Amino acid sequence: MEMKIMLAAAVFLGGWLWAYLFARQFLFNILTAKPLIKKMRALQEDLIAVGADRYTTISLITCLVISALILFVIVFFCPLYLIQSFGVGASLAVVLLINKLGPGNRPMFDAFCSAYCRFVPDDALRTAMYNKKPGQIKARLKAMGIQGSFVPDFKP
Numbered sequence: 760m761e762m763k764i765m766l767a768a769a770v771f772l773g774g775w776l777w778a779y780l781f782a783r784q785f786l787f788n789i790l791t792a793k794p795l796i797k798k799m800r801a802l803q804e805d806l807i808a809v810g811a812d813r814y815t816t817i818s819l820i821t822c823l824v825i826s827a828l829i830l831f832v833i834v835f836f837c838p839l840y841l842i843q844s845f846g847v848g849a850s851l852a853v854v855l856l857i858n859k860l861g862p863g864n865r866p867m868f869d870a871f872c873s874a875y876c877r878f879v880p881d882d883a884l885r886t887a888m889y890n891k892k893p894g895q896i897k898a899r900l901k902a903m904g905i906q907g908s909f910v911p912d913f914k915p
Contacts, residue, residue: 767844770837774848777829782849783856785822788815790860791867792875798909806905811878863911868893 792815799807833845862868869891876888881903887895893910900906 763840767840770833770841771844771848774845774850775852777826777845778849778852779856781822781826781829782853783860785819785826786853786857786860787867787870788819788822791862791871792818795862795868795871795909796875802900802905802909803903805880806884807875808878808880811875814875814878862909865913868911868913872896 792811796807796811796815833842837845860867862871872888872891876885879885879888881899884896884899884903887899893913896910900910
């Protein structure tokens with residue numbers, strides 16, 4: 760009985776880890792990266808390279824494939840109590856993370872800037888994104904004659 764409890768706790772942590780690594784990345788791509796890329800393209804077509812869409816798509820497909828493999832192993836090789844333990848761990852992680860996803864959250868915006876600065880052709884804008892400085896990003900966009908509406912206003 761003690762081994763079953765310890766195994767259920769380990770699978771619970773595995774569910775938490777799966778949600779934190781793969782579900783969070785999947786949600787980041789859908790809720791943060793895709794909308795910000797779309798907003799940047801709406802401002803100016805060549806503000807961000809086409810490679811950003813490919814990068815996001817590959818990330819989404821990778822998350823889906825790895826998640827499908829993990830879920831296949833859990834569903835077909837684990838007894839019901841371990842499946843439930845995995846589900847509770849994953850659900851708890853997603854519930855705690857869901858309100859932190861989106862471009863309005865500073866860490867998510869910073870993660871977008873870190874990952875996608877390589878797709879920005881303008882050197883000054885790329886540097887500002889790399890350094891995660893929203894004020895500098897807005898200033899460079901203004902200097903380029905573009906309204907920086909995709910950069911959220913963050914409270915200090």
